[in-house]
Amino acid sequence: MRLPIKMKIAALACSVFFTACTTTPIASPTPYKSAVTKEGYGYSSVQLTDNEYRVLFKATDRTPADVIQQFALRRAAELANKQNYEWLAIVKTDVDKKPVMARAVTHSTDKPQPFATNQQCTMSGCTEVAQPAPGQGQNTVTQTQINDVYFSILVRMNNTKASLGKNAMSVQEILANQADNAK
Numbered sequence: 317m318r319l320p321i322k323m324k325i326a327a328l329a330c331s332v333f334f335t336a337c338t339t340t341p342i343a344s345p346t347p348y349k350s351a352v353t354k355e356g357y358g359y360s361s362v363q364l365t366d367n368e369y370r371v372l373f374k375a376t377d378r379t380p381a382d383v384i385q386q387f388a389l390r391r392a393a394e395l396a397n398k399q400n401y402e403w404l405a406i407v408k409t410d411v412d413k414k415p416v417m418a419r420a421v422t423h424s425t426d427k428p429q430p431f432a433t434n435q436q437c438t439m440s441g442c443t444e445v446a447q448p449a450p451g452q453g454q455n456t457v458t459q460t461q462i463n464d465v466y467f468s469i470l471v472r473m474n475n476t477k478a479s480l481g482k483n484a485m486s487v488q489e490i491l492a493n494q495a496d497n498a499k
Contacts, residue, residue: 323339343418343462346375359391365472368407369395376418377463384467386494392471393490399474402487405480408470413463420460 334377349373351358361371373388389406396404433446477484 332492334497335380341376341416341418341462341464343376343378343420344462345379345383348390359387361391361395362382364470368470369471369473371395371471372466372468375465375467377413377431377465377467381465384465386469388469389485389490390494392469393494396471396473396487397491398475400475402475403477403484404471404473404487404490405483405485407468407472407477410466410468412468413464416464419464420458422456423442424454424456434495 344356349358351360351372354360357374357376359371359373361369363369369392371388373384373391375384375387376432392404392406396402433444435442436445441475472480473487474480474484477486
């Protein structure tokens, strides 16, 4: 069955509209999660050598800088633990920011409406009865400029603290601290 050209154009316009809405970031803090795509928010990593990884955490600038650093370190400790390493050291850090347009969602609540009064009459007389009317809430979506933050760390892992030098950190301590912070 052949669709009329107007229906094809309408379908294409709808798909472009919905795709644009789903690919526009939301101007809110980024949670600790795996990046689903290469351009997605969250952590990703690349193994460079047997004991070196580059860990990247992409977040919005609505996420505090110290939280972004903790998330990257947490992911590095998870990788080290998975590879059975006891110690890690951050060799290098890089931070980059790129401006993007995002959706900001705000919720406003109208003032409550005055009580609506009705007169109810029975055999014993009439009385005024009031019922409160709930205020209407409304979500507003606006476009705003934010920055995507790309925080990258080069991590070296080993089973001896001395081989990593003075910057060595215990993998188990990092994971324990992250668990405490999550509570």
